[in-house]
Amino acid sequence: MSLDRREFLLALAAASALPAAAKAAPWRAGFATVDITPPLGVWMGGYAARKEPAQGIAQPLHAKALAVADSAGRRAVVVSLDVLGLTEPAVDRIAGAVRRQYGLSRQQLLLCSSHTHSGPIIRDQLAVAYDLKPVQWDQVRASTRRIEGQVIEAAGRALGSMQPSRLRWAQGEAGFAANRRTAINLDGPVDHAVPVLAVERPDGRLAGVVFGYACHNTTLPASFVRYHGDYAGVAKADLERRHPGVTALFIQGCGADANPQPRGTLELAEQHGHELADAVDRALAGAAEVTGPLRTAFTTVSLAYAPAPGAEAWRRKLDDENVYVRRHAQMMLDVIARDGRTVAAESAPLHVLRLGSLCMVALSGEVVADYALAIRQKYGRGTWVAGYTDSVFGYVPSARVLREGGYEGGEAMLYFGRPGPFADTVEATVLNGVDALMAAAGVTPAEGT
Ligand SMILES: [Zn+2]
Known part of the structure; x- marks a missing residue:
């Protein structure tokens, strides 16, 4: 058999591609989906103005988990769930069980809530906002216990289904988030970034996609009393329909001061969800490969309250x-x-999950956009900044938002049963905590830019 020069070069290229294909799975990754839709009749979280408990299911609610490990076997699990937010005791129980059953430490487990306002109340979160009878609080507690078990199950199933994988990462953009504090500041920032992590099998098949957006899941109004994931739920379902066999996870960003615009109907939630899924698909087309290693870092910072x-x-x-x-x-x-006194400080969890060149900073509480913008400015545009991770104890305003006041600046803390606004050290405390975690994970400001 004789080869001309062109054929010879093609054959050479094919041969040299073989070891590359064998090396093409530097990660192991697995997914799990658990339906966490509560029974009808449980009160839904997020709107004080709601008049009745859940009457139906417009869309099932889910806990979805991604388990990922690098070639050295270092593991992490990210769970994304369609609820307003978890409470500290719920996080402690889930993290304790995941540690006992699967050997994962707290820094290897990120529990990310979508902040849908059409899901069940979690425990006594925002208890001031709801006027429920004792039997209704019993229903809420039973629903929360069930969901805690389902999150643990999702983490375990994802860990048990890990397979050789490649990771790709990109950042797109979607425009429907709008700063919602225009009555206080017409020039407030908004974060339109759509970070996307794609998990592919060695044959190139897409197995899962994790995507983020920084905007309240509040397209649906208080009068809507059926379970639903809001725009994030629509985007997830859309992506899973467009890519059969794929699991889609949504990660809420620092969207505390953003609302979808326009809002108020199921049709608009669907419109925003489709727009977000389109942005994810566009980003996927240009996603760049991410190689290891996996690093995790975790801490809690103490956010002092202003004197009460x-x-x-x-x-x-x-x-x-x-x-x-x-x-x-x-x-x-x-x-x-x-x-003898009201609580003087809040214990706020902070995470860094580093997958090679991709670095996710995940903050607890309802975090305003200033934090994502500041962290990305320091560590690079590609840094993924999530909020609503682990416990959601109240709003985390920046120094600017705290100074401006209003709902996110401190008024909302009443509904969370907290004594009042944070002290003016809040932003520096969070950002210093992030810097320490980034250093622990080996991320330097120069590296990210
Ligand atoms: Zn909120």
Whole structure:
């Protein structure tokens, strides 16, 4: 057999591609999906104005897990779930069980809530906002316990299904998030980034996609009383329909001061979800390969509250005309009677998950866009900044938003049953914590830019 020069070169290229194909799976990755839709009749979280509990299922709610390991066997699990947010006790129980059953430490487990306002209340989160009977709180607690078990199950199933994989990463953009504090500041920032992580099998088949967006899942209004994942739920379902066999996970960004625009109907939630899925698909087309290693880092920072009033001031509020102010004042008095004082600081979890050149910073609480913009400016445009990870204890304003005040600046903390706004050290405390984690994960500011 004789080869001309062109054929010879083609044959050579094919032969040299073989070892590359064998090396083409530097990761192992697995997915799991668990339906966490609660029974009908459980009160839904997020809107104080809601008048009735869940009457139907417009879309099933899910916990979806990605388990990933590098060639040295270092593992991490990211769980994304269609709820408003987890509470610290729920996170502790889930993380404890995952450690006991699967040997994963807290820094290897990220629990990311989509912040849908059409899912069940989690435990006593935002208890000031809801006027429920004891039996209804019992339903909420039973639903939360069930979901905790389902998240643990999702993590285990994802770990058990890991297969050789390649990872690709890209960042797209979608424009429907709008800063929602325009009454206070017309020039407030908004983050339109759509970070995307694709998991492919060695044969090139897409197995899963993890994508983010920084915007409240509040297209659906308080009058909507059927379970639904809002725009994020639509985008996930859309991507899974477009790519059969794929598992799609949504990661909420620093969307605390952003709402979808326009909003108010199921049709608009579908419109935004399709737009987000389109952005993910466009980004996938140009995604670049990510190689190891996997690094994780975790800490909790203590976010101090501004000095809170004493018992006498809370007692005066028991006569306030606003029912939420009265309920909150009674809660603060109960805390003082029990502990001698209201809580002085919040324990806020922070994560860094590094997959080679891709670095995800995952913050707890409802985090405003300033944080994502500051972290990306320092560590590079490609840094993925998530909020609503682990516990969602309240809003985390930047120094600017804290100064400006308003709902995200501190007023919302009443509904979370917290004593008031954070102290003006909040932004520096979070960003210093992120810097320490980045250093621990081997990420330097220069590297990311
Ligand atoms: Zn919110």
